[in-house]
Amino acid sequence: MLQHETHETNTEITSFLPQIKLFESLPAEIIHEIAQSAPRSNTVRFAKSSILQTPDNEKNGLFFVIAGKLRFYKTDPFGKQHTVCMLIEGGIFGEVEPFSLGARGSYVEALEDSTVFWIPAERFEPLLRKYPELCLLFLSEMSKRLRDQDELVEKLVFRDLRGKVLYFLNRLSKKFGTEENEYRKIDIPLTHQELADMIGATREAVSLVLKELSNEGILVTGRKTIRIHIEKMMNEID
Amino acid sequence: MLQHETHETNTEITSFLPQIKLFESLPAEIIHEIAQSAPRSNTVRFAKSSILQTPDNEKNGLFFVIAGKLRFYKTDPFGKQHTVCMLIEGGIFGEVEPFSLGARGSYVEALEDSTVFWIPAERFEPLLRKYPELCLLFLSEMSKRLRDQDELVEKLVFRDLRGKVLYFLNRLSKKFGTEENEYRKIDIPLTHQELADMIGATREAVSLVLKELSNEGILVTGRKTIRIHIEKMMNEID
DNA sequence: AAACCTTTGTAATCTGCATTACAGAAGCCA
DNA sequence: TGGCTTCTGTAATGCAGATTACAAAGGTTT
Numbered sequence: 015m016l017q018h019e020t021h022e023t024n025t026e027i028t029s030f031l032p033q034i035k036l037f038e039s040l041p042a043e044i045i046h047e048i049a050q051s052a053p054r055s056n057t058v059r060f061a062k063s064s065i066l067q068t069p070d071n072e073k074n075g076l077f078f079v080i081a082g083k084l085r086f087y088k089t090d091p092f093g094k095q096h097t098v099c100m101l102i103e104g105g106i107f108g109e110v111e112p113f114s115l116g117a118r119g120s121y122v123e124a125l126e127d128s129t130v131f132w133i134p135a136e137r138f139e140p141l142l143r144k145y146p147e148l149c150l151l152f153l154s155e156m157s158k159r160l161r162d163q164d165e166l167v168e169k170l171v172f173r174d175l176r177g178k179v180l181y182f183l184n185r186l187s188k189k190f191g192t193e194e195n196e197y198r199k200i201d202i203p204l205t206h207q208e209l210a211d212m213i214g215a216t217r218e219a220v221s222l223v224l225k226e227l228s229n230e231g232i233l234v235t236g237r238k239t240i241r242i243h244i245e246k247m248m249n250e251i252d
Numbered sequence: 253m254l255q256h257e258t259h260e261t262n263t264e265i266t267s268f269l270p271q272i273k274l275f276e277s278l279p280a281e282i283i284h285e286i287a288q289s290a291p292r293s294n295t296v297r298f299a300k301s302s303i304l305q306t307p308d309n310e311k312n313g314l315f316f317v318i319a320g321k322l323r324f325y326k327t328d329p330f331g332k333q334h335t336v337c338m339l340i341e342g343g344i345f346g347e348v349e350p351f352s353l354g355a356r357g358s359y360v361e362a363l364e365d366s367t368v369f370w371i372p373a374e375r376f377e378p379l380l381r382k383y384p385e386l387c388l389l390f391l392s393e394m395s396k397r398l399r400d401q402d403e404l405v406e407k408l409v410f411r412d413l414r415g416k417v418l419y420f421l422n423r424l425s426k427k428f429g430t431e432e433n434e435y436r437k438i439d440i441p442l443t444h445q446e447l448a449d450m451i452g453a454t455r456e457a458v459s460l461v462l463k464e465l466s467n468e469g470i471l472v473t474g475r476k477t478i479r480i481h482i483e484k485m486m487n488e489i490d
Numbered sequence: 491a492a493a494c495c496t497t498t499g500t501a502a503t504c505t506g507c508a509t510t511a512c513a514g515a516a517g518c519c520a
Numbered sequence: 521t522g523g524c525t526t527c528t529g530t531a532a533t534g535c536a537g538a539t540t541a542c543a544a545a546g547g548t549t550t
Contacts, residue, residue: 090410098402112388113395116402142388149387150350150380156394157351163401164336164354170408171452172328175507205527214409219507221528237516237527413537443497457537459498475497475546 027052027131034078035104036155044145051137058132060124067122072109074135077117079105082128083202086120087211097211100125100202102190106155110135112142113156125203170214178213179223180250183233187242197234197241205238265290265369272316273342274393282383289375297367304360304368310347312373315355317343320366321440324358325449335449338363338440340428344393348373350380351394363441408452416451417461418488421471425480435472435479443476 028049031037037045057080060066066084067073079101086098086107098120101107107117142149169181183200191198210220224240227233232250234241266287269275275283295318298304304322305311317339324336324345336358339345345355380387407419421438429436448458462478465471470488472479 088406094410096406096409098405112392114399116398118399118402142391143384146381146384146387149384149391153380153387153391153394154350156391156398160354160394160398160401161352161356163398163405164356167336167401167404167408168326168334170405171334172332207527216508217528218509218530222507222530225529235528445497454538455498456500456539459500460537463499473498 027057030080030131031078033104034106036106036151040147040151044141044148048133048138048141051141052131052133056132058130060128060130062124062126062128064124065121066124066128066130067117067120069119069121072118073132074109074111076106076110076115076133076135076138077108078131079103079107080129080131082130083125084128084130085123085125086117087123088120095211096214097208100190102202108132108135110138110142112139113152115155116159175213175215175219176223176226178215179209179220179227180232180247182209182212183240183242184247184251187247191242193244194241196244198244198247199239199241203238204240265295268318268369269316271342272344274344274389278385278389282379282386286371286376286379289379290369290371294371295367295369297365298362300362300364300366302362304362304366305355306359307357310356311370312347312349314344314348314353314371314373314376315346316369317341317345318367318369320368321363322366322368323361323363324355325361326358333449334452335446338428340440346370346373348376348380350377351390353390353393354397413451413453413457414461414464416453417447417458417465418470418485420447420450421478421480422485422489425485429480431482432479434482436482436485437477437479441476442478 028046031045031049032040032042037048060082069088081103084101084105084107086100087095088098089095099116107115107122109115109118142152169178173181186200186202186204187198190201192201193199206221206224207217209224210217213220224233224235228235230246232243232246234243266284269283269287270278270280275286298320307326319341322339322343322345324338325333326336327333337354345353345360347353347356380390407416411419424438424440424442425436428439430439431437444459444462445455447462448455451458462471462473466473468484470481470484472481
């Protein structure tokens with residue numbers, strides 16, 4: 015549960031930032047300036063299972079996931095969890111005044127040992143004003159996320175449990191999947207409970223659906239792992 | 253079902269744009285330039301019950317609701333409707349390449365005679381690059397919508413039908429409500445079916461919940477209208 | 491005013507998923 | 521190696537909300 019502040023040089027950061035998907039197309043000049051805008055000691059390590067953030071302990075700033083896997087979740091009045099999203103290396107989250115990239119009001123947990131780099135909001139905001147490209151970049155990112163959420167809402171409203179499970183597995187496999195022959199493996203330790211917490215269902219019901227789907231050859235399930243038959247999944251979705 | 257293209261002068265538009273909530277804080281100079289960027293004949297009227305847009309007939313551009321009420325909805329493979337959102341005067345929707353303000357992939361229906369003004373995407377995009385303020389404005393708007401959707405997802409996942417109805421009524425009353433004594437009236441013709449289509453439930457089940465809530469004095473229901481007891485609603489929400 | 495349509499009320503039946511309750515399997519720690 | 525914990529499988533029971541089916545009330549049209 016420990017967290018260490020490490021004092022790395024910002025040149026390391028400069029070499030890392032281009033790996034952030036969102037920044038791929040950004041000129042080196044701007045990336046450099048972003049790296050400079052952070053204090054030196056803003057690379058933080060979190061041990062597996064530690065909590066990076068709680069709803070009433072949020073820093074304003076932009077967070078870059080350098081390594082590891084993070085899970086964002088909320089709880090209802092009686093402690094039931096809802097997993098909102100997950101991020102791996104290259105992901106971004108946080109709050110910078112004009113906008114908010116998810117995270118707001120949720121717990122953030124490290125699913126494995128993780129490293130996060132962050133820039134305080136006050137330092138980042140001026141850059142947004144200075145570089146319109148940066149602003150447009152975030153605009154398109156927000157837009158993508160909004161569309162994702164819209165789609166999610168639609169599925170939650172229309173689909174039965176089987177449909178929701180299929181939708182989530184497909185979504186996860188796109189974000190975190192690696193191909194293996196005709197299968198696509200989800201590269202996140204995914205328990206049935208975990209899946210249920212995303213969907214808003216019970217573990218038992220999800221287990222049942224998973225068994226049904228694997229009987230049909232759409233999935234191959236193992237302890238904490240799910241492999242999706244690409245072909246067959248295609249026929250099930252939409 | 254008719255729609256008329258009317259040739260109004262753009263000076264009218266200039267006087268209207270400041271009424272768009274999002275543009276309140278925008279300097280007159282920029283507003284003027286936005287108005288100029290539209291062709292003259294881009295004010296369009298739609299009769300009640302007409303369809304402005306379908307999923308496979310979408311114009312790229314920014315749309316301003318000058319008058320009337322619009323409903324956005326999607327359909328599932330078997331025609332069941334899901335009302336995604338509603339807009340009244342002062343609202344914005346549309347697609348401009350770096351970003352998308354909702355609407356994508358849905359039908360848009362005029363709930364009453366409505367007037368819409370629009371700017372083609374190609375004309376608007378340059379303005380985004382020219383004025384960073386404009387860009388930041390949309391960034392914050394997107395952010396607000398994203399937060400809204402996040403909250404919606406949470407309610408859809410956690411709450412039972414009663415909870416969802418309460419959440420939607422409260423939400424609607426905030427957006428479209430006017431106060432009357434200790435009540436707040438929802439200024440949209442809202443049938444039980446309409447509500448059910450937003451929530452993803454059946455009309456019958458929603459009717460039942462509404463009756464229950466009005467027995468408890470939380471609501472006063474009438475044909476197509478709902479009044480919310482402000483005090484009592486507060487105790488029910490969160 | 492008659493005929494029609496839209497909205498609402500209500501009730502019986504059915505069903506998908508929650509709830510509850512264990513047991514076995516796999517990984518982890520002493 | 522044995523005991524603990526986490527993950528998965530399965531089955532009985534209960535219930536919220538879907539489905540189906542009418543009827544009545546209010547609006548609209550002719």
